[in-house]
Amino acid sequence: MSQQMEDVQKFGTGEGLKWVGKAVKRIDGPEKVTGEQKYMTDYHYPDMVWGKVLRAKYPFAKIRSIDTSKAEAHPDVVCVLTHENIPGFNGFGIVTPDQPVLCEDIVRCTGDAVALVAAETLEAAEEAIGLIEVDYDPLEAVTDAEAAMVQGAPQLHPDGNIHSHVVIKNGDIDKGFEEADFIFENTFYSPRQMHAFLETEGGWGKVEEDGSLTIQCPGQYGHRDKLQIARALALNPERIHIHSSPNGGGFGGKDEITVQIYLALLALNTNRRPVKLHLSREESVVAGIKRHPFKVTVKTGAKKDGTLVAHKVRAVGDTGAYASLGGAVVALAIEHAAGPYKIPNVDMEGFCVYTNNGIAGAFRGFGVNQVCVGIETHIDMLAKKTGLDPIEIRKKNAYRQGEVSSLGHVVKSSVGTIQTLERAEECDLWVNRDLHKSQASEPWKKRGVALATSFHAIGMGLRTPDYGAASIELMPDGKFKVGLAIEEIGTGNGTVYAQVAAECLKCDIDNIIVLQGDTRETLDSGTISASRSTYTGGRAIATAAPNMIGLLSETAAELLGVSADQIEVSENKLIVANNTERFVSYKEIYEVLRDKNQSTRVEGHFYFPREKRELKNSGGAPHHLYGYMTHVVLVEVDTLTGETDVLKVVAIPDVGKVLNPQGLEGQTEGGAIMGIGYTLYEDVIMKDGYHQTRNLTDYIIPTIRETPVIETVPVESMEASGPFGAKGIAEVVMIPIIPAIMNAIHDAVGVRIKRLPAKPEQIYQAIQESKSQELVSG
């Protein structure tokens, strides 16, 4: 929208900034590290009852009948609820509400909810769940996405097993391959990763005295959850109040409805007693959403000089029993499948497919993790094949700001790929890579150094509302309460919000109180996902701040008997220009406004800028802006066991202006560790629709032992539309490390990883085979 684009303000980006760009300590740090901070599931209320969910016995079965009479007869049971008790639409799902709140006549995965119980104790609730008799007629489960797409496969949903199909084409793919001197073609498989947040899904539901409903639940978008609850329970959304922050970890896993509707439905049936429901880790593994496993077939054509000329991709994502955000995940994957390059001929398609394998949805990286391995492996192969430098090949093909991407659109926002590659080229690990490689800890261990580069969209993309809204309220003590609904889910966005507010209001950061994730008190600011919270929330606050300064200045001018333009903001007070003797404090201004019965609250609203035109069938591509990143890694592979250790990571993000270097490091380090886990260890193993992986005891995530030295070297490609030049960071930080590790394993022991996680047995086996034959195609 033109006028909104024109609204974009320029921010100071360098000198003179007092709070922005500084390693301001986490405002919620002390409470978090001392354990004082309460999460939503930590609260306790008198007279509470316990809720519990009955999950499906089979991955795919018809329900003949549900008999709750024995459970209802349990002396400590307060209520037993089935689909019959759902007053509204029995379904939820952010895009397609295809998941039943409580199943009626069919179950499609073992995470499916069939009934709810509330009881006096957790033990009684568990007993009652065991007393519910469900008569099932099991069906043959569909557990392979490719098989699910074949005509004649059992159908999970009325419109068939293909939930969505995304296609992005540009140029002439056949001509591209004709021009190629080398063609690489490989198929890559990726795992079902678990978010493994510390706080599992859970929370509280309560009917208030006035009949309204309060839900406390760690979620990622309370304002949207409210609408999903209202639809299912036929309630007025205005009467639902959601507290969703702080949150013991989200990573996308709490973007969809988790237990909010259960909490609400239970609360409406417990005679106004508050009800708690908190999934055990085992239940979270089975019922919680996961990252989509992908099968990605990639064919890349390149010229002798390293120019990429053609790139063909076919990706199939297994979304499990319900869509959740699967369609968007596959769309984002395809948008990113050619990397941050300008390949003139691309033909990329993705399918999001239903199976009976649990449910997949949003997860940090949102499909890009699964596809970045194709292009980055092929460039590494091309380098080995041609002897060209892998950084040079990437630089040669990378699009710059103002150039046309592989998608065919002019990238108008900031692009830092080249700078991140330059930093990689200069870093010790790369410059002295031969030295690093020679220092293996044992003779049978081999070291490798490699890199990869990638990118990740920021914001929701076209088609989806994307806006930030913040309020700033002057408080009785003269401090400012900055409110916006975007939740704190561990990213530290609240600290960044405080910095932006303090900078814009020219006050001490201690004067800022940040309130997040409360649908009654804070304005809808969209979801905490899509790497959007710093950019969008920051812009919203920066838009609200001048309104507050205006309010303060006008009031001060009146008090001091001068005109408003003579008032200056100076270190937590307002002075008459060039006369520090004449000033008023914010506390005084509050009192004046209160006595005049005038509001002390202002708002700021910001709309995400957008490309004019969506690419056809692209599911919302292209995005307006992207973060870029290069990872250089050093690995050591034990040739006797196949075990891989990542020893060193140089993380080189381009996320625009770094608003808080300490926060940035927190993200780059967390992202690198999550990327290592994804590449080497993590997989929720399923068999015939049942989870073999049941708990964190058999789902290995990196610990401090697996955590390498991680060096963060930020590149700041200032984004004109961002708050002080910032973009976003949360997702790109875990992406290029995946192919970088894969390439480094090849550098160490000469085997190509095509299936993640790269478990020791796979690597060991490949090493054995590579002794007699060349494994690499192309």
Add this chain to the structure above:
Amino acid sequence: MSQQMEDVQKFGTGEGLKWVGKAVKRIDGPEKVTGEQKYMTDYHYPDMVWGKVLRAKYPFAKIRSIDTSKAEAHPDVVCVLTHENIPGFNGFGIVTPDQPVLCEDIVRCTGDAVALVAAETLEAAEEAIGLIEVDYDPLEAVTDAEAAMVQGAPQLHPDGNIHSHVVIKNGDIDKGFEEADFIFENTFYSPRQMHAFLETEGGWGKVEEDGSLTIQCPGQYGHRDKLQIARALALNPERIHIHSSPNGGGFGGKDEITVQIYLALLALNTNRRPVKLHLSREESVVAGIKRHPFKVTVKTGAKKDGTLVAHKVRAVGDTGAYASLGGAVVALAIEHAAGPYKIPNVDMEGFCVYTNNGIAGAFRGFGVNQVCVGIETHIDMLAKKTGLDPIEIRKKNAYRQGEVSSLGHVVKSSVGTIQTLERAEECDLWVNRDLHKSQASEPWKKRGVALATSFHAIGMGLRTPDYGAASIELMPDGKFKVGLAIEEIGTGNGTVYAQVAAECLKCDIDNIIVLQGDTRETLDSGTISASRSTYTGGRAIATAAPNMIGLLSETAAELLGVSADQIEVSENKLIVANNTERFVSYKEIYEVLRDKNQSTRVEGHFYFPREKRELKNSGGAPHHLYGYMTHVVLVEVDTLTGETDVLKVVAIPDVGKVLNPQGLEGQTEGGAIMGIGYTLYEDVIMKDGYHQTRNLTDYIIPTIRETPVIETVPVESMEASGPFGAKGIAEVVMIPIIPAIMNAIHDAVGVRIKRLPAKPEQIYQAIQESKSQELVSG
């Protein structure tokens, strides 16, 4: 929800009521009859531009390209917009958003919007529309709903032409027909009726100084329209402000989005100049929604004693190019297809089918109009066949409160069928029907008297949120502002709201100011449709009123130094019990509250009661409550021309407590006239997907000449859950009159009407044929 059900309050229903039940004059009457009242399309703003929509050239065609360059070059054009300019999701639709805001690659009906123009003058906008070049590839149009369902028919939408299929079965239909002594089977066809509201679709869009968006547009649910706009334009719904009341007629035709998204999109592209768009009548005919034409095949089995034993229905509704509320219309039709009877064996199904015939959606009666003709014709046939009294047959088969309906559910709410039939039995037109029939105005004219009874659900039914919310605010002058979002669309609901508020607040009705249809100032109260506004809004106000009385009493007690329970409300002031000397006025209370900086506004929230369990595949049936009605009519048929005049109507509604007899008469008279138009005159004729009917000049609605004497004899079957015992009135008033007229035509000239409207040529032809043969089956 249990506690909400428990919240149901008992109201006084009879004596002692001061405002409720009285013929209080329309509060908006004087402004309306003098033409002083401004509707949304009546406003004018400086610096305005005119918007105009380019509609599709063909009923079904691919779009090869759209060239807007010539239009853009027009000197007076401000902007030209196509699908490329839609920032969000390019679709709308209350249930299924299958209608493009602006078509991209296909058009499915000639009402489809392809482009928008804003220009300095309406003339320039029209010129520019003519300069847009769209290259179409026409496709064979699908114009018959039955043909559209056949395999191999061209498909309008990816999931096929059958938008929805609803089935309600109860008992054993085969056994039922075996038991029957008589079986009647006929197929009925009904027309594409036009709402023909006075104010066509139109309104204003403006971007405010703070960047928020204001839309003024006569709609039927501003709070929902806000969400549809937000989705299409990727905006924050909190930043969209909709004024939707008063409204120059709705009848369901403005329940769906009409031009709201166009207004919003234009406003975002006119450099903050306000933009007006107002459909001409011709454009409204082509692009506005219509009533679904139905083909309904009905088979009814009855015993010799008049007991109905089996009823089979197959209905096919033509929803045109997009679903809008078509699925719900067909579902409601099927829910009502067996009439207000207890037929033990029913098998009823309905299909909502896409064709290229414009768009059909909500319309007063919502599908019941189309199906009531089947059962009521068959009962009339049964009476003729057996010689039984048609009223006796109906009484015998009618379910009473607490009995099981044909759907198989116990009807717990009030049921007035028997009482309405008793009033019919006693009325002069029925008692002296032979006399009335003998008084034909010419020898070649024949008179007939007949009746029919029917019912209509009130409220949204299961699955759909249904709630009322009202605010009451004490104003500086001591008056009360009653606010609720439900729009005034001509029904007079505002007057009823004022009555309920005055009654509950024990004040003079002149002290009540009613505010409706403003998303910023009034609480979401659901849509103005489904005969729900008196019941739901009334209950919401009655829930808010005690909160206001509490606030007033507590404040008065403090002022007068007594306890709150000693305070009594007495004629617009608060007195100390038994001491009229000690009182405070509302104005004084306002001042006290203002000085204490305390809110003077309270809220009331009400949730619609619901049946516990939805019938399977029924689309939300059964509803919690229904209005019932019997119509007795006298017609005169000119045997030389086939023309029919309706001379007298006795309208006997059961709508629970009549809150305003004058308002009730307004509804019964308007409904009867609309029913006469539907039965005898109205049809939007289409050919090959093009509208043959283009304006009101060739679409005949009843005028004062066609308006008979209408006598209203209300029956008050008090509904315990309703405000003061009220239910709803708006739709049932036009329903039984349809088969009543059809039956009266048969009574006059012995021909059965199977196709509506019953035009003179049809009747004339039938009379000619009946001279030699019996036309009636069964």
